[in-house]
Amino acid sequence: MSAAAQPELRTVNVIRYVTPLREGGSLPAIAEADDEFLYVLKFRGAGQGVKALIAELLGGEIARALGVKIPELVFANLDNAFGQSEGEEEIQDLLKASVGLNLALHYLQGAITYDPVVTVPDAALASKIVWLDCLLTNVDRTARNTNMLMWHKELWLIDHGAALYFHHSWDNWKEQALRPFTLIKDHVLLPYATQLQEANDACKAILTEDCIRGIANLIPGDWLGEKPDDNREVYVQFLLTRLGASDVFVNEAQHARSAYI
Template sequence: MATHKTELRTVNVTRYITPLREGGSLPALAEADDDFKYVLKFRGAGHGSKALIAELLGGEIARTLGLKVPEMVFANLDEAFGRSEGDEEIQDLLKGSQGLNLALHFLSGALTFDPVVTQVDEKLASKIVWLDAYTTNIDRTVKNTNMLIWHKELWLIDHGATFYFHHSWSDWKKAAESPFPYIKDHVLLPQASLVEAINNEMIDQLSDEKLREITSLIPSEWLDWEGSEMETQEIREVYFQFLAHRRDHAHNFVKQIQHARETLI
């Protein structure tokens, strides 16, 4: 059982270094007032605060399950930040991201995981595949592995494509019980032979207390959705209920993983 208290530090962004032009969300390499460099993800980009919520929940659940994820911090952008930025697209992005954003510690010198070069052992592969089926992560494929090799260890990054149910926000219970067929495209599926064996271990680490701890991290300002009639605490409660219900119905996606592996083999 995980016993550590889930907390995030808050830093102030002091320098925008360079955009990281992967995908459409324009994350950036930035420096903060703690003198560390971070991969900064903006609430004013792409899917807005929902992508940050997905990143936060997905990353902290991975950490709870004992997987390696760069430290995440809340990153505050002052209203004056970025005024001198020459690129209009980036300037608009910075203006639209004032307040709290999310940043991940920059793993300097890390290499993109290549399944041809690096072999992942069966237990670790099974844990990662279980995690991604649980969080409905559609974005850990051969084309986009979203994993890095740093200090000879495997690190997970970029969980912004998890929990895709929240983009339509309809029938969360049905989404929680879904088997997740997209797992067939997972880059580590061939090695994930122990998913059934590690299932109870994974479930046991995701107690109601831990899931509430993680969902309580979501800043209220990220839950102030335009057009939504729900209060922020109601939205936060749906995230908790989704996670708890999906955990309790893990057999649905475990069976899907096994089926996908049988088809693959």
């Protein structure tokens, strides 16, 4: 996606719940949609609710804008009648709480979890992903849980639901936007991120204000609470502020990498 392009997401209707993915507390599931594709479905009624979906949406589409591989994101509509035959009470409650618009990622059939022992990533790509996760304050790309897949010999990013954690309280978001991201020290790709300054220059050139606003405009209004326009603007301003102060988190990442080495 070019900086001037306005991203769009397709909307599909979920027709079959295939199987839960027992990872984390949000109970995502593999589901089939009316376009006959399988998706990893993230539910609005789970865990952190729509805020996790917003983080997933913004993080995923920013990654895509930067040219990083990520499965297609779609809005997934869940009908009232869906899941009534589900026998497990916990899942049935989740489905009932998730009626309406949810978010899903195209299921990468046959993909395997990224293992840094097996695959050494390209330095430019590793640097771009580390930079991205600093921007997004994504706490969830560690050796214990890489949230990356290898598919057709390429590295794909998944699961940005834990990013942008400032929105769980909204307190001092301007101050939080200017902070270094100290948890980058645990990033699984940090040892390979030797081109952080180059990544900073390249990524900032892509993530213009128009680009950020275009991605933020994808967020459905009913995910944004009682003041959707105001809350959408906070996401925009948080990201723009963070981009403007990117040297802060780049320096922190470089320092953490030096200490690691």
